[in-house]
Amino acid sequence: xxxxxxxxxxxxxxxxxxxxxxxxxxxxxxxxxxxxxxxxxxxxxxxxxxxxxxxxxxxxxxxxxxxxxxxxxxxxxxxxxxxxxxxxxxxxxxxxxxxxxxxxxxxxxxxxxxxxxxxxxxxxxxxxxxxxxxxxxxxxxxxxxxxxxxxxxxxxxxxxxxxxxxxxxxxxxxxxxxxxxxxxxxxxxxxxxxxxxxxxxxxxxxxxxxxxxxxxxxxxxxxxxxxxxxxxxxxxxxxxxxxxxxxxxxxxxxxxxxxxxxxxxxxxxxxxxxxxxxxxxxxxxxxxxxxxxxxxxxx
Numbered sequence: 001x002x003x004x005x006x007x008x009x010x011x012x013x014x015x016x017x018x019x020x021x022x023x024x025x026x027x028x029x030x031x032x033x034x035x036x037x038x039x040x041x042x043x044x045x046x047x048x049x050x051x052x053x054x055x056x057x058x059x060x061x062x063x064x065x066x067x068x069x070x071x072x073x074x075x076x077x078x079x080x081x082x083x084x085x086x087x088x089x090x091x092x093x094x095x096x097x098x099x100x101x102x103x104x105x106x107x108x109x110x111x112x113x114x115x116x117x118x119x120x121x122x123x124x125x126x127x128x129x130x131x132x133x134x135x136x137x138x139x140x141x142x143x144x145x146x147x148x149x150x151x152x153x154x155x156x157x158x159x160x161x162x163x164x165x166x167x168x169x170x171x172x173x174x175x176x177x178x179x180x181x182x183x184x185x186x187x188x189x190x191x192x193x194x195x196x197x198x199x200x201x202x203x204x205x206x207x208x209x210x211x212x213x214x215x216x217x218x219x220x221x222x223x224x225x226x227x228x229x230x231x232x233x234x235x236x237x238x239x240x241x242x243x244x245x246x247x248x249x250x251x252x253x254x255x256x257x258x259x260x261x262x263x264x265x266x267x268x269x270x271x272x273x274x275x276x277x278x279x280x281x282x283x284x285x286x287x288x289x290x291x292x293x294x295x296x297x298x299x
Contacts, residue, residue, distance in 0.1 A: 002042075003075065006068045008035040009047065013065055014137045017054040024137055026093055076269065090278035091120035097139030101221045101241050102161075102262060103127025106293070107143075110286045114279070121275060129219045130198045134267055141279060145201040147263045154271055158262040159287035161294035162239045163204065165256035166248045171231040178251050181209045188215035188233035190224045201260050204236040208256055240293045257297070262287065 011021035011032070018029040025032065040047050047061035057065065098107055104127045111123045124139075132138045135151055142148075148155055167187075172178070176186040189211040192202055196219050205211055215233040218224050221241070228235045229247050236258065242248050250256075264283060270276045292298075 002038070003071070005035045005039040005042070006071060008032050009039055009061075009064070010068055010072060011137070012036060012048065012055055013057055013061065016056070020137075024095075073269070076273070089118045089120060090275040091118075092273075092275045093122045093124065094141065094275050094279045095124040095126060095139045096141045096143070096279065096283070097126040097128070097132030098143040099145065099221075099262075100127050100129045101238050102143065104222065105241060106290055107283075107286065110282075114282050118278065121278065123279070129221065134265060140270065140276060141264060141266045141283065143262050143264050143283070145199045145260055145262065147261075148265045152268045153265045154268050155263055155265045156284065158264040158283065159291060159294050160259055160261050162297055163236050163258040163260065164239055164242070164253060165208065165234055165251040166228055166237050166242045167234045167251050168229055168231045168247055169249050171233070172249060172251070181252065181255060184209040184234070184252075185212060188213050190214070190216050190218075190227045190233050190235035192224075193217045193219055204258055207258075208236075208252075239296050240290075243296050259295075 008021065008025060008031075011024045012018065015021045015024060018032050021032045022029040036048065043060065043064070045060040046058050047064060048055040049058050096103075096107070096111065103125055108125060108127070111125055115121055115123055126132060126139055131144065131146075132142050134140075134142055134148070134153055143158060176183060178184060178187070189205060191205055191211070191214055194217075197203065216224075216227045218227070221237065224235050225237055225241055227233075228237065228242075229245065234251055236256070237248075264280070264287075266276060266280060271280075287294075
């Protein structure tokens, strides 16, 4: 039986759609569909029910799944035991999921250098304003604001970072002075869209001063940053994003200060893969090396 067909079967069973399975496998969705058709012909049974939202395992598919997962474990064991090509270094694709600001400003340039160092290594960086799930195979390594508590995963604290309340200097000069929290009632705010907030760790303003008005809200921290730069109002932003911008100034720097933590996780089953080890170790170094930028108050 062709292992490639079974591998695509696993990807589709885990992701639920041809497009997601294709991304995970690094092929076109037509390749996944063709492989599944070949496997179903070989098995003499339909393994998936085609639905509007994707593909769902049939009873035959559910019966096959444990055996294929056992085969995958065996294949990974062989891969771990096989000696790496001399001097080749880590190879293959690693998909890294991270929050938008951290992924874009901090990780992207570092990961670019990593791929230059290891030309056989490829990185997919998913810098998104939403949660990414290891259980859904959306990424191989996830950097999140909440520590994972479920599943067979390896978790480590990557780094703490600080956030402050910021405003555009010209905006602050023409509006009432902010000396106390009560003075914030005179100001408009920029923040996240409440019902689309993907983690409670990004709820700040209720702890500081419940705004009377939002000038603008966005799911994107980058969009919030640009809105504050344009003078729309005040916003809580990561120090690594806003501190070096001469257009912005901190507001109530002693009171409006927040600390959050980046957690890094990956599936326990993948910890022995050379490419995963290389990226995991590298990201830990990045977290340590960027501590001064992430927490500028502690320099």
